[in-house]
Structure formats: structure tokens, C-alpha cells
Amino acid sequence: MTRIGSVLLASARQVAQVALAGAGGLLFVTLGVPAAWVAGPVSAVVFLCLIRRSVPMARPLVETAFLLAGFSMGATATPEALSALTRYPVSLLLLALSVVGVLVLTSLWLKRRSGWTLADAVLGSAPGALSTVMAVAADRGGNVGLIAVVQSFRLFVLVLILPMIIVFSGAATEVPQTGEVLAPLPFTVIMALSFMLSLVLHRLKVAAPMLLGALVVSVLAHGFGLVQGRLPVPLYTLSLVLVGAFVGSRFATINRPALIAAFPAAIGSFVVSFAIALGFAVVSWQLADVTFAAAIIAFAPGGLEVMTVLALLLGLDPIFVGAHHLARFMLVAVLLPIIIATINRMESRRLQNAYVAGDETK
Numbered sequence: 310m311t312r313i314g315s316v317l318l319a320s321a322r323q324v325a326q327v328a329l330a331g332a333g334g335l336l337f338v339t340l341g342v343p344a345a346w347v348a349g350p351v352s353a354v355v356f357l358c359l360i361r362r363s364v365p366m367a368r369p370l371v372e373t374a375f376l377l378a379g380f381s382m383g384a385t386a387t388p389e390a391l392s393a394l395t396r397y398p399v400s401l402l403l404l405a406l407s408v409v410g411v412l413v414l415t416s417l418w419l420k421r422r423s424g425w426t427l428a429d430a431v432l433g434s435a436p437g438a439l440s441t442v443m444a445v446a447a448d449r450g451g452n453v454g455l456i457a458v459v460q461s462f463r464l465f466v467l468v469l470i471l472p473m474i475i476v477f478s479g480a481a482t483e484v485p486q487t488g489e490v491l492a493p494l495p496f497t498v499i500m501a502l503s504f505m506l507s508l509v510l511h512r513l514k515v516a517a518p519m520l521l522g523a524l525v526v527s528v529l530a531h532g533f534g535l536v537q538g539r540l541p542v543p544l545y546t547l548s549l550v551l552v553g554a555f556v557g558s559r560f561a562t563i564n565r566p567a568l569i570a571a572f573p574a575a576i577g578s579f580v581v582s583f584a585i586a587l588g589f590a591v592v593s594w595q596l597a598d599v600t601f602a603a604a605i606i607a608f609a610p611g612g613l614e615v616m617t618v619l620a621l622l623l624g625l626d627p628i629f630v631g632a633h634h635l636a637r638f639m640l641v642a643v644l645l646p647i648i649i650a651t652i653n654r655m656e657s658r659r660l661q662n663a664y665v666a667g668d669e670t671k
Contacts, residue, residue, distance in 0.1 A: 459575045
């Protein structure tokens with residue numbers, strides 16, 4: 310096949326996957342599933358992964374999706390919302406404590422009940438920061454398959470089930486895009502500035518640079534009253550479909566035997582980690598003067614990008630939620646390599662002591 314033919318075939322597969330993701334979103338909308346335009350595409354692409362027909366999402370598609378999603382989150386900003394940032398320090402401290410609690414207790418559960426090694430248990434229990442987790446796991450020769458199943462299962466449940474619980478319990482309702490659409494010129498300027506800022510964030514190795522770059526620029530532009538307006542509904546919906554397809558594509562590296570073998574560990578670790586996060590979310594809800602639903606989404610042990618998008622869909626405070634998930638990502642990214650390096654040193658010292666003890670008994 311010629312190079313042009315290969316490019317056309319790859320492009321056609323990308324289009325087909327996005328189309329199927331969109332069909333999944335439309336089906337979930339018809340069924341009345343909350344957060345349908347994210348949950349439906351996730352489910353559709355996970356299905357493709359399980360039958361080995363998925364393709365990796367092209368980076369331009371992913372980056373475009375997160376730029377648009379970041380803009381939409383920032384478009385909800387008001388001067389009142391920006392002034393509410395002063396309420397966050399205590400809640401962010403609670404978040405840090407919840408991360409430590411999840412790492413410790415979920416690791417112990419995976420080690421004692423599922424027989425995992427301590428290092429693999431720590432990696433499997435890390436709340437969010439999936440890219441960092443998998444990089445560390447691959448670098449240290451950990452059981453990447455099991456860790457990927459536990460991490461991906463947690464994210465899948467949070468995307469698919471948590472919005473249903475929140476909506477059907479009455480804690481929040483989905484909020485449609487309303488209001489005036491932003492004019493093309495200011496939208497283009499915001500997107501250009503967002504892209505430039507995202508390049509800087511990428512060089513600084515900040516998590517989700519496209520999403521955060523667009524969020525920061527859009528928050529400043531809308532929060533200070535420089536512009537007012539939202540995305541056209543079709544473009545907004547497309548961004549949600551692409552985000553959902555990206556999340557679903559993370560299952561591509563998981564084979565079915567690994568999925569079955571790790572399923573009990575995935576369920577148990579999710580229950581433990583979510584119970585801990587929920588406890589801290591209740592305290593934050595009381596102290597930070599936010600809705601209970603916003604506190605749950607902010608403390609849920611899921612990915613930065615998709616949980617912030619869910620906050621937007623459910624009409625929650627995306628700035629509050631985004632700040633917490635960014636803080637969690639940074640904390641996990643810093644703590645994880647240190648913890649794993651410490652475990653490796655302890656194991657090496659233990660083996661060395663056992664070797665010396667063996668020599669002394671000869």
C-alpha cells in the first residue's frame with residue numbers, strides 16, 4: 310500500500326471510530342442516560358477495544374477536543390466565581406489528605422486481599438494521573454496489565470455510573486448550553502492564546518496542557534467581562550464526543566484475560582478508594598460552601614480531564630472541580646516516583662540482608 314493509501318485508511322478508521330462514538334452518545338441521549346455525550350462515546354470505544362477494532366486517537370483530535378472543552382468550562386466563569394477561589398485552601402488540604410488515605414488503604418487492600426506486590430498495589434491505587442502511573446509501572450517492570458485494568462475500570466465507572474447517581478438522586482441536573490454564541494473573531498483570538506499557553510504548559514510538563522491552557526484564557530476573558538459567549542452546540546457536542554472517545558481508547562492495551570483476572574481487584578479497590586474520597590468530600594461540602602455534587606466530582610478518584618468535563622455537563626463549578634483535580638494530579642505525580650523508589654530500596658535492602666543471613670548460616 311502506498312503512503313497516501315495508508316494515510317487515507319488511517320484517516321478513515323479515525324472517522325469511523327468518532328462516528329461510532331457519536332452514535333453511542335446519541336443512543337445514550339435517546340435512553341436518557343446522564344452525561345450521554347461523554348458516557349456513550351466511552352462505552353462505544355470500549356466495545357471497539359474489547360473486539361480489537363479500536364485505533365489510537367490522533368493527537369490533533371484529542372488536543373482539539375480539550376481546547377474546546379477548556380473554553381467551554383471557562384465560559385461559565387463570572388467575577389463571583391473567581392472571588393470564590395478564596396474558599397479553596399481548606400478543601401485542597403482535605404484533598405491532599407484524601408489522596409494519602411486512598412494510596413495507603415487501597416494499597417493495603419490490594420496487597421492483602423488480592424495478593425499484589427506492594428509496588429503494584431501502590432500504582433494500582435493511585436487516584437488519577439494514569440499516564441504517570443503507567444509510565445512508572447512500565448519503567449519498574451510492574452504488572453502493567455493488572456494495573457491498567459484497575460485504573461481504567463475506576464475511570465469507566467466514574468464516567469458511566471457516577472453521573473447517573475448524582476442526577477437520579479437529585480443532587481444535580483444536566484445543564485444545556487444556553488446563551489449567546491461567541492462571535493468568530495474573539496473566539497479565534499481566545500483559541501490562539503489558549504494554544505500558545507498550552508505549548509508553554511507542555512514544556513513545563515503540566516498535566517493536560519491543552520485543557521488547562523484554554524481554561525485559563527477563557528476564565529480570564531469571561532471572568533473579567535472581556536467577552537461573553539459560548540460554543541455553538543454542534544461544536545460543543547463534538548468536543549464531548551472526542552473526549553469520551555479518548556477516555557474509551559485507554560482500554561485498547563487491556564486484553565480480556567487480564568480484564569477477567571483483575572476484575573475482583575478492580576471492584577474492591579474502587580469501593581475502598583471511592584469510600585475514602587466520599588468521606589473527605591462530605592467534609593469539604595460543609596466547609597467550602599459548594600454543592601454536594603460538586604464536592605463528590607472534585608474528590609472522585611478519576612482523571613483530570615474527564616471529571617472536569619463532567620462538572621461542566623452537570624452544571625457544577627468547573628473551576629472548583631478543575632482546581633482539585635489538577636492539585637491531585639500534581640500531588641500523585643510527585644509522590645508516586647518517590648514512594649516507588651522507597652519501596653524498591655526497601656526490597657533491595659531486604660534481599661541483601663537475606664543474602665547475608667544465608668551466607669552466615671553456611
